[in-house]
Amino acid sequence: MLEDVIQVQEHFYILATTSPATRFRRVLKQGETFAVFDPSGDIRSAVSGEHGLFHEGTRFLSQSVLRMGGERPLLLSSAINADNAVLTVDLMNPDVMRDSEIILPHGTLHLLRSKFLWSGVCYESIRFRNYGLGPVEFDFSFRFDADFADIFEVRGMKRARKGRILEPRVENGTIVLAYEGLDGVTRRTLIRTTPEAGEISGEGFRFTARLEARGEMTIQMSTACETQYTPATVFPAAEAFNAAAAELEALRRTSCQISASNEQFNEWVSRSMADLHMMVTHTRDMLYPYAGVPWYSTVFGRDGIITAFEYLWVNPAIARGVLEYLALTQADDIIPEQDAEPGKILHEQRAGEMAVLGEHPFLRYYGTVDATPMFVTLAGAYYRRTGDLEFIRKIWPAIRKALVWIDAFGDRDGDGFVEYSRVSEHGLVQQGWKDSWDAVFHADGRIADPPIALCEVQGYVYAAKRAASMLASALGFQERAGILKREAEDLQEQFERAFWDEDLGTYVLALDGRKRPCRVVASNAGHCLLTRIASEEHAARVASVLLGPEMFSEWGVRTLATREVRYNPMSYHNGSVWPHDNALIASGLAAYGHHYAANRIMSGLFDAALFVDQRRLPELFCGFARRPATAPTLYPVACSPQAWASGAVFLLLQACLGLSLDATRKQIRFRRSRLPEFLPELVLRNLAVGDARVDLVLQRQADNVTVNLLRREGDVEIWTVR
16 A cells, blocks of 8 residues: 555655645654544554554554444544644544444434543543433444554665564453564554453454443543563553643743734744644753654754754754754764764664664764754854853864864865765765755756755855854854854855856856856755855845746745746755745845845745644645635645744744844844734744843834833843834
8 A cells, every 4th residue: 555655766755646635634743752643533554654653763553443333433523732732533423223224323422532642652532422312322443453664664665574563462451562673672552441341352442332311431542652672651641641731831931922913823823833842852851853744753953953043032942952962963983874974963863673774874864964064053043042151162072073074074175165975875865955866956957966065055154154253252262263254254255256147146056076057046045145155236136036936936935946947846846835945045035134025935934824734834835836715735745744844934033023132242133124914913922032031012014113112021132223
């Protein structure tokens, strides 16, 4: 069945033959565990390949189906609650037949089904209530299966050999599904109910029940994921729920609270914040936003950095966690099969059997060219946001090693630009954020030969050296600060000469291995505004190109202009629209004073959010031009939720407001603030700068925004610049 769902090209890229855009799913995630259900709360991987209960990179449950009288209950409604902690489903019984006679009319019984995750366990409660006029007798059952597929198998990767699935068994009322992996690890799924079922087998439970009129009963069920090294602990359901809710609340409480006069915008912000908080995982006691569900629920360096940057003004704690974790996992040696080099920042880290066995290189993989300079840039932004010099001092050795990598390994041929070329034959061909094999090419469609110098990567190196210069100065290393500043200035001059294309009116996509420019109009150039490597004159022309009809779909900026030979609005990177890409571009546009353009991007993505399920912007959507009264076209197999898509709204809002927070100067600044028409008023509460806290009301005027102070605690100044 998986062959009908996805196939993989170049080992790790997802292609679709059936589209999940045509069906809804319900997602829960907590820690190292996530689950993908259908709207009824069932898991049916044979119908939808991504369905399952996953833990540490393995699917511990591939089927979990509730039936009444042999039929699936009828769906009434289904929703994830506001903080993403609980899936709640309303169901009713179907017509139950016996000998061609209806013995239980549909709608007699109401079923309230709820699920949540905590510490490797899925907790479920089903309450039955009889709305009939008299007593009813009925039976219901649960059927289970566990294929213990690695997440890469679920994505479509074929394996030469697999471990051994053990015979299901029942132990003291608990169904035990188990698998002995080739990595020597035994994984087990433990399922039990309270009260205990009348019939229990290795395939499931069967209950027979009687309810008086208006009577009710509740079944509790737990599904635990464990290995011989990480045994599961099943807590009382109320205790587990309180712990899960408290974890989410702790992050929400320390974040700036955003509300507006537009309720639809509030829904977008609330869902985005809840999704982002759900994706944050306590990894080695550090907060890290896992990238996306289902395919990327793990540590990604670039994704974590961008997500932390998007959310930095709302809550810097996530940025601190990202910086600390990436410093801890920074490469120390040259390891060709991992594309690792000393000082390089992690690209991707995986758990699971295939990772341990080396069937793919992603146990710990470093094949990314931009995460290392972005790590340094985030460190600078974090310091300016928090003034936390002691933390910067702690990670300064990692920052220094990252700078050494940029100069010694990133610049492969000594031409002053950072390039990439994969070393591992199983690694990623393209190692920028657009990592599809065909994402970097020449105007005639020929794939660029490595080593490749992407335009935006030079911008990130420029920003990294400027950030490192500031940090070195703050730490007292004045001579080093001066050197880094001059290196940044030299790079900017060299970049303008090599990457600007007068005829295109924008920066070329890249230089190939022979230093030939890839004369392609792409969204990558927008990142050159974000990093401030672009000159003022060229930034204005890039802005014009990005907001022109070939690039702007009216939902957002496309990854590639419609004129290009490889443009395809249904491709992953060659014509689609990515929310995080648009947020970074909007931030860059605002930095050069193009707030109108930033507002257009935010308005387009806001309109897109109105059409998508739960106001949850997916990883990407197709790049077709906007049509009247029509939703954006969804992309098959896009992750949803995706951390950096969830973070996009916060960076977009910051860009429109021209908002900057500087704890080193105890200042909050609003520069040339503009709000789109759908946002007449905005309230920010618990906006923190150092030890100070403020509540603000912002109101849109004809050509500016007024800022009114509601509350101030502590020492902080508020500046507005028009």
